[in-house]
Amino acid sequence: MLQVLIQGFLLSGLYALIAVGFTLIFSVGRVLNLAYGAYLMLGGYAYFYSVQTLGMPKLPGFLFATGMGALAGVLMYRLLVKRLKGDQVAVEISTLILAVVIQAGVVLVFNDSSKILHPIVGGVWRIGSTTITNNILVAMVASWIILGGLLLFVKKTHVGRAMQAVSMDAKGARISGINTDRVNMMTWAISGALGSVAGVFFASYTQLNPSMWVAPLIIAVAVVIVGGIGSIVGTLIVAHIIGFMEIITTTFIAAELRGVFTMLLIIGVLVIRPQGLFGRGDL
Amino acid sequence: MARPLLGWAIFAVAMLLLPQFVSNGTLRIIIFANFLAIFAMSWDFISGKTGYISFGHPFLIGIGAYTSAILSYRFGMPVSLSIPLAVLATMVGGTLFFLPALRIKGTYFALVTLAFMELMYQLVQVIRPDLTGGTRGISGIKTILSGAAPNFYLSFGLMFAIGLALWLLSRTRLGTALDAISMNEEAVSGSGLNTTRLKLFAFMVSALVAGLGGAFYVHYLGSIAPRALFDINFVFTIIVSVLIGGSATIIGPIMGAFFMTFLLEYLRPLLPGSERYLVYGMIALVLYVYQPKGIMQILKNLSLRTRGPQTGRSGNV
Amino acid sequence: MSSLLVLDKVVKRFGGIVATNGLSFHVDRGESLALIGPNGAGKTTIFSLIMGEHRQNSGTIKLNGEEISHLPTHKRIQKGVARTYQVPRPFSEMDVAGNIRVGMMPDNLWKMITQSADPDAELTIARSVGFRDEDLLRKPSELSMGDLRKLELARTLAAKPEIMLLDEVFAGLTVGEIEQISDLLAQKRKEGLTYIIVSHDLRALEPLVDRAVAMTFGRAIAEGSFIEVMDDEAVRSAYLGQ
Ligand SMILES: Nc1ncnc2c1ncn2[C@@H]1O[C@H](COP(=O)(O)OP(=O)(O)OP(=O)(O)O)[C@@H](O)[C@H]1O
Numbered sequence: 053m054l055q056v057l058i059q060g061f062l063l064s065g066l067y068a069l070i071a072v073g074f075t076l077i078f079s080v081g082r083v084l085n086l087a088y089g090a091y092l093m094l095g096g097y098a099y100f101y102s103v104q105t106l107g108m109p110k111l112p113g114f115l116f117a118t119g120m121g122a123l124a125g126v127l128m129y130r131l132l133v134k135r136l137k138g139d140q141v142a143v144e145i146s147t148l149i150l151a152v153v154i155q156a157g158v159v160l161v162f163n164d165s166s167k168i169l170h171p172i173v174g175g176v177w178r179i180g181s182t183t184i185t186n187n188i189l190v191a192m193v194a195s196w197i198i199l200g201g202l203l204l205f206v207k208k209t210h211v212g213r214a215m216q217a218v219s220m221d222a223k224g225a226r227i228s229g230i231n232t233d234r235v236n237m238m239t240w241a242i243s244g245a246l247g248s249v250a251g252v253f254f255a256s257y258t259q260l261n262p263s264m265w266v267a268p269l270i271i272a273v274a275v276v277i278v279g280g281i282g283s284i285v286g287t288l289i290v291a292h293i294i295g296f297m298e299i300i301t302t303t304f305i306a307a308e309l310r311g312v313f314t315m316l317l318i319i320g321v322l323v324i325r326p327q328g329l330f331g332r333g334d335l
Numbered sequence: 336m337a338r339p340l341l342g343w344a345i346f347a348v349a350m351l352l353l354p355q356f357v358s359n360g361t362l363r364i365i366i367f368a369n370f371l372a373i374f375a376m377s378w379d380f381i382s383g384k385t386g387y388i389s390f391g392h393p394f395l396i397g398i399g400a401y402t403s404a405i406l407s408y409r410f411g412m413p414v415s416l417s418i419p420l421a422v423l424a425t426m427v428g429g430t431l432f433f434l435p436a437l438r439i440k441g442t443y444f445a446l447v448t449l450a451f452m453e454l455m456y457q458l459v460q461v462i463r464p465d466l467t468g469g470t471r472g473i474s475g476i477k478t479i480l481s482g483a484a485p486n487f488y489l490s491f492g493l494m495f496a497i498g499l500a501l502w503l504l505s506r507t508r509l510g511t512a513l514d515a516i517s518m519n520e521e522a523v524s525g526s527g528l529n530t531t532r533l534k535l536f537a538f539m540v541s542a543l544v545a546g547l548g549g550a551f552y553v554h555y556l557g558s559i560a561p562r563a564l565f566d567i568n569f570v571f572t573i574i575v576s577v578l579i580g581g582s583a584t585i586i587g588p589i590m591g592a593f594f595m596t597f598l599l600e601y602l603r604p605l606l607p608g609s610e611r612y613l614v615y616g617m618i619a620l621v622l623y624v625y626q627p628k629g630i631m632q633i634l635k636n637l638s639l640r641t642r643g644p645q646t647g648r649s650g651n652v
Numbered sequence: 653m654s655s656l657l658v659l660d661k662v663v664k665r666f667g668g669i670v671a672t673n674g675l676s677f678h679v680d681r682g683e684s685l686a687l688i689g690p691n692g693a694g695k696t697t698i699f700s701l702i703m704g705e706h707r708q709n710s711g712t713i714k715l716n717g718e719e720i721s722h723l724p725t726h727k728r729i730q731k732g733v734a735r736t737y738q739v740p741r742p743f744s745e746m747d748v749a750g751n752i753r754v755g756m757m758p759d760n761l762w763k764m765i766t767q768s769a770d771p772d773a774e775l776t777i778a779r780s781v782g783f784r785d786e787d788l789l790r791k792p793s794e795l796s797m798g799d800l801r802k803l804e805l806a807r808t809l810a811a812k813p814e815i816m817l818l819d820e821v822f823a824g825l826t827v828g829e830i831e832q833i834s835d836l837l838a839q840k841r842k843e844g845l846t847y848i849i850v851s852h853d854l855r856a857l858e859p860l861v862d863r864a865v866a867m868t869f870g871r872a873i874a875e876g877s878f879i880e881v882m883d884d885e886a887v888r889s890a891y892l893g894q
């Protein structure tokens with residue numbers, strides 16, 4: 053029981069971290085970025101390259117990965133999304149294509165084989181009979197800190213409030229003098245950075261390979277769909293629903309079925325309550 | 336009507352003569368292109384025409400392929416029976432696929448279909464692996480014909496028949512009505528048409544084609560495995576073929592499938608691994624952002640420009 | 653004479669907003685009715701309720717004496733009612749002829765496949781709303797607002813309704829275009845078409861209707877001849893009050 057609780061919180065923390073950047077774009081820009089999983093991959097590989105290939109210290113490696121993600125976000129927005137002028141389906145199709153392109157790019161640079169990322173923080177923790185790695189513990193704590201920080205950023209800073217305004221009513225925000233283009237670009241940058249950070253943790257939890265972007269994308273999609281478009285707190289709650297559901301399935305039913313229930317949940321929610329469990333909130 | 340039909344006839348004759356002139360290797364590439372064209376047309380009939388984007392088309396193809404594979408491999412059923420049953424099963428699956436379209440559209444629908452595909456991927460591995468072969472799939476499935484040329488004729492005949500039928504169907508008023516759904520569904524029901532029935536029809540046709548394609552494909556390959564089938568890269572290949580060629584045109588997806596297959600082949604010496612998708616995807620992306628209606632539209636624009644404005648409906652196409 | 657369309661105590665709420673608040677009125681066969689009221693009075697909502705695009709919370713809607721509230725939109729159209737939209741919604745990638753073609757289609761898959769379109773009938777309808785023959789090949793993006801409204805009318809007429817619901821047919825039009833559409837409606841009225849028309853252009857409305865209903869906040873506040881309604885104290889204050 054305790055084990056389920058611990059495992060559940062750890063996994064959910066990671067999921068929340070994975071999903072939040074995706075949520076942000078959906079909330080502010082009203083589009084689904086299906087290349088979001090590619091940020092995670094970029095982040096993971098950038099960290100791998102700088103720390104394990106070049107031998108940089110971990111912190112600069114981490115910052116390098118974050119920067120790469122932010123840059124990827126800005127480029128995606130500038131070169132692709134902006135040109136498609138908010139045509140949702142076109143954005144989805146083109147970001148899906150882009151994800152495959154990035155995957156192929158990663159194969160070209162790093163080849164096909166899987167790579168192991170050393171834990172960002174080594175060592176293990178023991179609680180009763182349960183052993184947990186410090187690495188995933190740090191991921192969970194980082195997730196909470198990042199989510200908290202993001203919430204403060206959105207509520208308290210000028211840019212954050214502008215993001216909120218655009219998220220609620222883009223046209224209204226534009227009329228009241230907000231530069232929605234800049235706000236969108238900022239959001240894409242932040243989303244890319246968040247994705248990369250999540251990617252470093254995710255990769256250290258599983259491993260690096262060129263198709264690693266699909267699983268986290270599906271988690272992010274699930275969280276956004278089940279939660280109902282994009283509030284940060286909603287993301288946290290739904291990440292826990294899904295995380296715990298998977299752990300409970302794994303522990304008590306069968307490990308192979310963990311994804312099945314997540315898919316059923318997505319389909320069920322989309323069909324029965326397309327607006328999501330919590331409806332439409334603001335950031 | 337006569338001119339395009341002549342085009343179809345020339346296409347058929349040229350393709351039927353092809354085995355006289357090209358190597359078996361090339362034929363095998365074209366066989367793949369034929370199947371890809373079938374899948375692309377199936378996608379186009381739902382997503383291109385009605386605008387309900389499917390990100391999970393392998394769900395349908397997979398039902399067709401797995402059903403026929405299991406029936407013939409595990410139960411020794413003849414192909415002449417297993418394929419029709421597989422098509423039927425795919426149409427039942429198509430009904431399942433259709434249910435969400437009653438309530439949701441756009442992004443949400445696309446994501447449900449993606450979830451369908453993932454669900455199928457996972458279920459195939461855990462539910463009755465004694466039938467599906469689990470993660471490793473099934474190999475040694477009965478093939479219908481052997482040799483490149485016979486398989487080329489078979490796959491081309493199938494593709495051609497499906498293509499011509501769908502093309503004729505899209506030229507009827509029904510095709511117009513399906514096009515109208517992608518532009519403004521409310522206005523279609525506002526014209527007194529039952530959009531649910533229209534959509535269901537499109538889904539059934541699409542499922543039928545996907546089932547046929549999937550079943551024949553599995554009996555060409557002789558093997559099936561979940562990872563290659565229920566794969567987002569496969570979805571990507573299908574969608575890109577349609578978009579490159581021009582969606583909602585039926586002919587476009589055929590051109591796109593051939594173009595893309597040969598592009599991939601010609602890249603092979605330069606980029607032997609899956610890096611090929613880098614070039615492939617880039618071309619698709621640039622083309623899509625530059626001309627979302629694909630090659631068909633580019634050709635149309637060119638012919639308007641060369642023929643001059645007297646035949647064009649307006650200068651600004 | 654029995655009424656063609658009867659609304660009885662119809663209520664529609666959108667969340668907290670009561671868009672239609674126990675509204676009742678009727679339209680007789682061959683009659684033309686103006687529905688007037690300030691912005692947000694609930695006029696468009698009435699049309700969506702009649703068409704089944706929204707469902708009322710309570711009350712009944714009868715067409716030809718038959719309750720239609722449970723029917724989906726396309727069935728109601730087949731029963732003889734059709735509408736135009738305040739914001740024209742053409743099929744954007746189809747030319748004028750194609751738009752009319754969709755309006756004329758029978759709701760029968762088999763007939764849609766086996767019977768081909770009737771270009772002559774399309775042309776007749778297009779001409780009847782004032783299109784020239786060469787307009788048939790034009791796309792909506794090349795049309796003026798006036799032409800788009802004509803296209804709405806043509807598409808609606810193509811469904812051969814007994815009663816048409818016309819939402820803001822004059823909005824955004826030039827004086828010449830208003831005149832053209834007025835003439836068209838006058839002509840259709842003479843031919844016996846029943847319609848309800850919503851417009852803020854009261855001057856254009858007056859010669860086109862037999863009767864008027866004025867509403868604010870989802871309620872009818874006056875009903876009678878157009879002149880009576882316009883002279884009504886409550887109507888004047890509702891219009892001035894906005
Ligand atoms: N789909 C909807 N959801 C929520 N509220 C709505 C919806 N449609 C209409 N309303 C509200 O119902 C009220 C009536 O709107 P309606 O569009 O029927 O008015 P109208 O008389 O047609 O106004 P106008 O002259 O501006 O066209 C308004 O307060 C409007 O905001």
Ligand SMILES: [Mg+2]
Nearest residue numbers: 695696697738
């Ligand atoms: Mg209105």
